[in-house]
Amino acid sequence: MAPDGNHPPADVLVIGGGNAALCAALMAREAGASVLLVESAPRAWRGGNSMHVRNLRCMHDAPQDVLIEAYTEEEYWQDLLKVTGGLTDEALARLVIRHSAGCRPWMRRHGVHFQPPLSGALHVARTNAFFMGGGKALVNAYYRSAEALGVRVRYDTPIERLELDGDRFVAAITSTGERIAARSCVMACGGFESNLAWQREAWGQNERGEWPAENFLVRGTRFNQGVLLRHMLEEAGVDSIGDPTQAHCVAIDARAPLYDGGICTRIDCVSLGLVVNREAARFYDEGEDFWPKRYAIWGRLVAHQPGQIAYSIIDQKAIGRFMPPVFDGTRADTLEDLARQLGLDVPTFMKTVNDYNAACRVGTFDHTALDDCHTEGLAPPKTHWARPLDTAPFYAYPLRPGITFTYLGLKVDESAAVRFGGRASANLFVAGEMMAGNVLGKGYTAGVGMSIGTAFGRIAGVGAARACGHRHPGFDQESRAMRPVPRAASTTTPSIHPTQEVDHAATH
Incomplete structure (x- = not known):
């Protein structure tokens, strides 16, 4: 984007238009950074898979408005450990869990409303907070708040690759060749679930001569093609995580x-x-x-x-x-x-x-x-x-x-920074589906995807603003209130690399 009086270069570029991207944009703007959010979809289809969500899995030590009884950190962790079969980073998982306990007041400030679950909604009244109006209402609330705060939004702007200087972000290149520079960047533009050719390649041919992915349906957006994800994995030299055949995959x-x-x-x-x-x-x-x-x-x-x-x-x-x-x-x-x-x-x-x-x-x-x-x-x-x-x-x-979303993605630490050869980038961050494989090696439990996107979206937004010299005192105070992540006590199972042999039949 050429700088001019109306559109100077942004401090923070956020790539994506769903929950994680919006959380990042809002946090960076709250910290005082100028923010440009680019969404690949047209305005009518904005929001990625977040349009289709219903709820957020929340830790709480006592009943809270729409949440009944208690759902402790340890119970949440044990649920996650069970469904992933141990294929999760305990430190990052517990970080997500703790952030889920304190995010709802912030969400409310940005126009998100909650309601008790409807009858028959997966029996999660104790563990999950439901959005009034569903994911579409959540997405619209965040966009209204972002625009009111001065976040600039561009639709129909898919990003194909990044310009990097070593492990530092310099600019993003759109599908039309436009160069968008910024001082820092958050990538939150989803997995590759919508890319049927990549799905076919990942799943291959089975013993019956079938190509299983040819019979897959995509529960969510058609715009998560994984173009930027593939560029980062195959050309940018980032540290990766996850098995390309693992995904939130539901019988529909x-x-x-x-x-x-x-x-x-x-x-x-x-x-x-x-x-x-x-x-x-x-x-x-x-x-x-x-x-x-x-x-x-x-x-x-x-x-x-x-x-x-x-x-x-x-x-x-x-x-x-x-x-x-x-x-x-x-x-x-x-x-x-x-x-x-x-x-x-x-x-x-x-x-x-x-x-x-x-x-x-x-x-x-x-x-x-x-x-x-x-x-x-x-x-x-x-x-x-x-x-x-x-x-x-x-x-x-x-x-x-x-297929809801895929788990192949970029490896991160607690800062949501993208890693290159074990080194954290100073100004390039990732959130949402693009890094969910750090927490979800396989399996799923209802609402945890929104927990991951919300936690790491907010963390990434704060980090991107900080890389430009802006601090978010409210979030810093909220983070200090959380107990330190117990890395020494971690029982994390080693991550699966995309090229590593895995048992594709294992499901629980």
């Missing part, structure tokens, strides 16, 4: 659109029935744990099934116990007719259902607890909420892998 309705289906396409009745592949066989424990801790493994599970298709089967007893998806399920008065409508082999399907029904040991059913309804002598088992499918009508929902 196979009838969903390729992009931007959002939360309404998710199928939440998996734990209330059974799931079969196109060969009419079960392949995983539908009742392994609470749905908020398991819903994000099911997309990956389906990705490993023939044709990347599966079917969630329930009976009338499940109706009213889960959030209805946007599309009606296939309905039948008999299980045989249901199988025929789905194109499944009827005898095989009936054997699968009959074996499951016979194995059910029904105790006291309680879908809000880890109840004692389980199977015996069945492989795979169903650990909780196992009840026979015996009450007509019966319903089925077709499932495909739905």
Whole structure:
């Protein structure tokens, strides 16, 4: 951008337009820095995947307005440790957890409102704060606040590469070749989930000769193509983290659109029935744990099934116990007719259902607890909420892998600084999906993506402003109130490098 009287060079350039980018822009502006935010999408599609979010996972030691009971740091950490299978940096994870405890007053000051969860919303009233109006309302509130504070915003401005001087940021280059200089920079422009060619390359061909990624759907934005991410990983020499096939990957309705289906396409009745592949066989424990801790493994599970298709089967007893998806399920008065409508082999399907029904040991059913309804002598088992499918009508929902965001990204420390050969850049920072793999090596639990984006977006914005000589006293005071991160006590599992051999079938 050529400097002129109306548009002088900014102190801080923020690349991206979703939650993490907006948090960074707001914090840098609050600190006194001039800020330019560039968003690749048109204004009508601004916000990235944040348009589709609903809630934020929050640590709290006592009940707080919309949050009931308590959700301590240690419980949050144990939940995260379990879903990632240890593939997380404990120091950075605990940093996110602690920041989640204090961010909501700041969010409110910028126009974000919270509400109690709706009935059936993943049973997370104790752990997650829901946004009134959802992610679109959050994004709009942040943009209004940013513009009121003097943050300049440009839409339709994808960044393809950076101009660097060693490990220092100098300028960003747009897709049209425009050069935008700034004194510091925050990258928060998402992963590569929308780039279907890169997904195909990462997943490759399976033993059946299929290219699994060809059957993936993208739950969120079409604009997260990963162009800048790939430039940083392959040309800029940054330290990287994560496996390119690991992602927040949910089982969604196979009838969903390729992009931007959002939360309404998710199928939440998996734990209330059974799931079969196109060969009419079960392949995983539908009742392994609470749905908020398991819903994000099911997309990956389906990705490993023939044709990347599966079917969630329930009976009338499940109706009213889960959030209805946007599309009606296939309905039948008999299980045989249901199988025929789905194109499944009827005898095989009936054997699968009959074996499951016979194995059910029904105790006291309680879908809000880890109840004692389980199977015996069945492989795979169903650990909780196992009840026979015996009450007509019966319903089925077709499932495909739905990618939300990818975990391959840039390695960071507590400052959110980009690292080059183990050295932290003095003026280049990263937040959101581009670095979420530091905390999420695999797996997911509801709302933690927003926790990561909010924490590191705010940290990156403060760091970028500080690199220009501006301090944020309020945030410095907030950070001092947090206990130090216990690096010496860390039990972190070593990070997976993108080129390292990994077990793509591991999911929990």
